[in-house]
Amino acid sequence: MKNSSRFEFSLFGVVLLFAFWFVVSKLVSSDLVFPGPEKVLSHSYRLLVEGKLLRPVGLTFLRAFFGMGLALVAGTILGFLMGLSDRIYLLLQPLNMAIRSVPIVSWLSTVILAWGIGWRGVVFIVFVSLLPIVTFNVCEGVRVVDKKLVEMAKVYSLPKWKIFRAIYMGSVWPFLLSSLKLSIGSMWKVAIVAEYLIGETGLGVQIMQAKFYVNTTEVFSYTLVAVVFGLVLEALFSSLWERGSFEVHS
């Protein structure tokens, strides 16, 4: 399909979504339960003009990004260790699986007792939510490294850092990018949930406050902003991916 046709179809999909939303809101006919898109859009615009939108979005993004960055660094190191050594794999795999299965709310008591309400808890929850994804992906990337390439490198007495950079990093790279793609999709949602529960500022807190005052239109407005921002982030990453911006230097 041509690029222009693809764009037209996507645009039509968005129009269809708003039309469906509009019809449902008319059927429900209660702004308290399900406000329509025209009300939500105009409320979002008002929030933007009043300066109540950009700051929470920025703060939530910073926390989510910081948590993801930490998870990428720690997950890459752990993934490499687990992929290279069977002993470390057997030692850390149960812990990795346990972290993956712990629900976000279960971290709350520990986080609140450790740091109280605030940004650190949010960053930590984003970090622990993404860490197993990155670790698992990097570990898999290391485990599928072509041993024949490593053997070739040994025949030519390549130094270890060259073997690491040329063979291991090249093999792990697609796995790391795939975990980055998954993380970008998740970090945003996890950060908002964490802010909702233990945050002081940010989009999650705004949603929580709007819900407290039974302002459903405002809840929908912040949710719409969160969805749009999340989609833009994913689209941006996908576009860079398709352009080959993340290819291993050849």
Next chain:
Amino acid sequence: MKCTLELKGIFKNYGRLPVLGGIDLKLLESDAVAIVGPSGCGKTTLLRIIAGLEKPDSGVINRFYSRLGFVFQEDRLIPWYSVRKNLEIICDDERKIQRTLQQVGLSGFEHYKPGQLSGGMRQRLNLARALIIEPELLLLDEPFRSLDTPTKVKLINDLSILLENINISYVLVTHDMREALSLAKHVYVMRGRPAKFVHHIELKKKMDFFDPSFLQLEKTILSHMEDTEVFQ
């Protein structure tokens, strides 16, 4: 003449399976040796032992070289690196990269990735990677196995001329008599379980594919490989 490699009484078992049963080999400077034998008889194992990728169970290996090149059966190229980068990680001397690419006929393909090259070109790059370090000993493990006949004949001819010019010692392992006779001056026939050298032929000169005495020699080697007189 200076000795490049000496193997004395090399034995190797894989668990309870005997593979090599006392291999002796002496390789002098500029020697061109081919080891032929049926598939699975232990030729590659012997080459891996020479390269230090495996240890023999017993025996002595005396290595009198400092640089070793290995042309693998499968090309073992780094798929995400270009032709140039595949050579650059072995040797970053620009002059040598250009010269080697020219030697193997890959000039102009520097920026291609292995996946964009034909099987023959990938094997040329595999060879270039081995030659760029200017090895004193070159090991070739059935390098033409996966190629079609015209590509194989062309590559063997090119390689024969190239190796003649650069004057290095090499050991070619193959089950194809034509490859062995085209590239080597000494042909060792390997056979049995555990495998040993059962026959050695010294050629006055390397042969080309269309040499009239080719068929007779091929028959002789086959008879030693199969332990029966064939084609009688």
